[in-house]
Amino acid sequence: MKFRMALVVVSLLLSIAIGLMLGRRGALPASRSGGGGDAPIVIGLSMDTEKEARWQKDRDVFTARARELGAQVKTQSANSDDTRQIQDVKSLLANHVDVLVIIPHDGDAMAEGVREAAKAGVPVIAYDRLIRNCDLDLYLSFDNVKVGEMQARYLVEHLPGGKGRIVRIYGAPTDNNAKIFKQGQDQVLAPLIARGDIEVVHEDWATDWDSANAKKIMNAALTRASSGFDAVLASNDGTAGGAIQALKEAGLAGKVIVTGQDADLVACQRIAAGQQAMTVYKPIQNLATRAAELAVTMARGKPVIANGAVANGQKDVPAVLLDIVSVDKDNLRQTIVAGGFHSEAEVFGAP
Numbered sequence: 001m002k003f004r005m006a007l008v009v010v011s012l013l014l015s016i017a018i019g020l021m022l023g024r025r026g027a028l029p030a031s032r033s034g035g036g037g038d039a040p041i042v043i044g045l046s047m048d049t050e051k052e053a054r055w056q057k058d059r060d061v062f063t064a065r066a067r068e069l070g071a072q073v074k075t076q077s078a079n080s081d082d083t084r085q086i087q088d089v090k091s092l093l094a095n096h097v098d099v100l101v102i103i104p105h106d107g108d109a110m111a112e113g114v115r116e117a118a119k120a121g122v123p124v125i126a127y128d129r130l131i132r133n134c135d136l137d138l139y140l141s142f143d144n145v146k147v148g149e150m151q152a153r154y155l156v157e158h159l160p161g162g163k164g165r166i167v168r169i170y171g172a173p174t175d176n177n178a179k180i181f182k183q184g185q186d187q188v189l190a191p192l193i194a195r196g197d198i199e200v201v202h203e204d205w206a207t208d209w210d211s212a213n214a215k216k217i218m219n220a221a222l223t224r225a226s227s228g229f230d231a232v233l234a235s236n237d238g239t240a241g242g243a244i245q246a247l248k249e250a251g252l253a254g255k256v257i258v259t260g261q262d263a264d265l266v267a268c269q270r271i272a273a274g275q276q277a278m279t280v281y282k283p284i285q286n287l288a289t290r291a292a293e294l295a296v297t298m299a300r301g302k303p304v305i306a307n308g309a310v311a312n313g314q315k316d317v318p319a320v321l322l323d324i325v326s327v328d329k330d331n332l333r334q335t336i337v338a339g340g341f342h343s344e345a346e347v348f349g350a351p
Helices: 053-068 082-094 111-119 144-157 176-194 211-224 237-249 265-273 284-299 332-337 344-348
Strands: 004-010 015-021 042-047 072-077 099-103 124-127 138-142 164-170 198-205 231-234 278-281 304-306 308-311 316-322 325-328
Touching (some): 042 053, 042 284, 053 072, 053 284, 072 082, 082 111, 099 111, 111 124, 124 284, 138 144, 138 284, 144 176, 144 278, 164 176, 164 211, 164 237, 176 198, 198 211, 211 237, 231 237, 265 278, 265 325, 265 332, 265 344, 284 304, 284 316, 304 316, 325 332, 332 344
Parallel strands (some): 042 072, 042 099, 099 124, 124 138, 164 231
Antiparallel strands (some): 004 015, 015 304, 278 325
16 A cells, blocks of 8 residues: 655645655554664665766665665665666565665666655655656655756856857756756846857757766867857766866866866866866755654654655655755865865865
């Protein structure tokens, strides 16, 4: 059976209370819902990939917080393979997890995984990437429209007179977040493009957010835009890294504005060195910690407070959306270093 998700508007904050009531998914065993048993909560974590440093950090913080709360975490990583990730989900369900946290490779394909979880009576949290066209229980992420807006606004504000020629490198076409980042960017850029202040000389999607694919896009842009360009609107730090590698080979690194996202260590080092202009800091510590807390709360059948809802094609999914920060060389120490995300020595080198 499944838990019923009851949405309640809470005062002027319009918070959404997600009541995991008996009915749609049924009662938890007494030992997992405060009934006095000693079996620990078991959380299944299905990851798209662990190749990038960002996702390794998410995994480690999530697992550590879950353990502090007395829960066990079973982790599977699919290496960006949809078929494998569906099998990972089925394997976790077969191991009797109490709640699933999924970072999908493809937000549409993973709808099958959510349906499998529903059959098993297991609630699902989509972590940082929305799972579409299914009866998803909860979405946890940052305001990704605002991420795109922040990237585009920074770029425009740092172009002379707010005008120029740009290259756009989008993320993975299979990742719904990549489309949302683009949506946010478009909200800033569309009127400027319409009146001719901004010209997009080349644009493309980087499969799997892969830096090598981003480098290929950048090389194509360098070939196509023979008269040059002023900025690269890269949707994350991995694609920014690929673009900057191509710019280095062309002798243009540090001469062109390049945006990013995730505050990866190498990106922060590039910002310190003047090769990358900015990144969007999404405090992963907060996201992963909150995800572990919500997973434990849901497994215990207790209500969860959300602060929004996101349409996934089938329903408005209750969502917990966290704050983000624009970071460049001017506030790198006050944000990334002061917050303990990366150390002074890691970012700027030993004194």
